[in-house]
């Protein structure tokens with residue numbers, strides 16, 4: 001449970017303290033900094049912004065920002081995140097109760113689920129959105145996945161730099177490519193293992209969640225479309241056989257950073273075919289499945305951040321979301337006091 005947050009030079013807030021209850025509603029006119037508070041909570045717990053890039057978290061008039069999130073598990077903990085701009089580069093530090101921590105030691109302490117008005121882009125937009133979503137969920141449940149993802153990203157960047165050089169004849173030595181392929185096979189197979197498990201979870205749970213929101217008997221199915229094989233040895237073989245294509249393109253054309261996650265409703269791909277209402281029900285169902293997955297995997301109810309989403313939903317869908325909100329700590333932002341919920345702490349900005 002998070003108790004309070006103190007912001008210093010964080011986005012539009014030069015200095016602000018907020019205390020939280022089980023359900024907290026942050027109410028204020030447009031551009032009063034409601035979403036910025038959620039961004040600060042998310043950044044403290046996930047160490048990445050959910051909306052913008054890191055540099056934009058620092059108030060325009062300053063070169064540093066500091067956030068203190070007081071979070072209680074067995075005891076009270078003070079997670080302090082600092083960002084400092086040094087001209088073109090940015091340095092970040094995190095401490096818990098004054099002791100320096102790595103990002104990987106903070107992620108997952110308190111799982112978190114964010115609802116934003118454009119969640120339906122999960123369905124309508126490109127595969128990047130769906131990959132980012134599943135990454136942001138699984139990293140909160142498994143250090144193994146987080147480490148594999150970081151390692152994959154690091155070696156992928158190195159491999160891509162070499163491919164770019166080879167393509168543009170800046171170098172002719174291909175030997176290092178094999179080393180990168182070898183180093184990539186292990187983290188890729190780990191990434192696939194966890195993604196597979198999460199997709200199975202969705203397939204076991206989504207239809208029911210969708211039906212309870214939409215009142216229909218529609219069937220939701222999720223397919224993970226691998227661009228590489230799943231087995232470690234086969235991954236290496238495929239990376240090797242892609243080498244010629246990759247040199248021609250100047251980047252790594254296949255892998256977990258390129259895979260598609262296909263969501264179908266009654267066996268039809270959902271991306272281009274759903275009505276707006278179906279789209280909203282489906283994206284809400286995915287979010288509710290996300291809550292359940294985090295709860296099961298971490299044994300901790302996730303913190304819900306609802307950024308101005310209730311007014312977007314019809315009364316049935318609102319009811320579903322509020323039922324969920326009441327089961328765990330929730331922070332809601334809106335421009336008007338919401339009549340659909342009661343018993344919350346109100347913060348007027």
Ligand SMILES: Nc1ncnc2c1ncn2[C@@H]1O[C@H](COP(=O)(O)OP(=O)(O)OP(=O)(O)O)[C@@H](O)[C@H]1O
Nearest residue numbers: 011012029030031032033034035036056058059060
């Ligand atoms: N780095 C920054 N420094 C100062 N102000 C910033 C910074 N980044 C964003 N802002 C400003 O913060 C203000 C509040 O943004 P925020 O998105 O939190 O508002 P909001 O209350 O959620 O509004 P809405 O109801 O429209 O969603 C905006 O006017 C934006 O320009």
Ligand SMILES: [Mg+2]
Nearest residue numbers: 034035307308
């Ligand atoms: Mg907002």
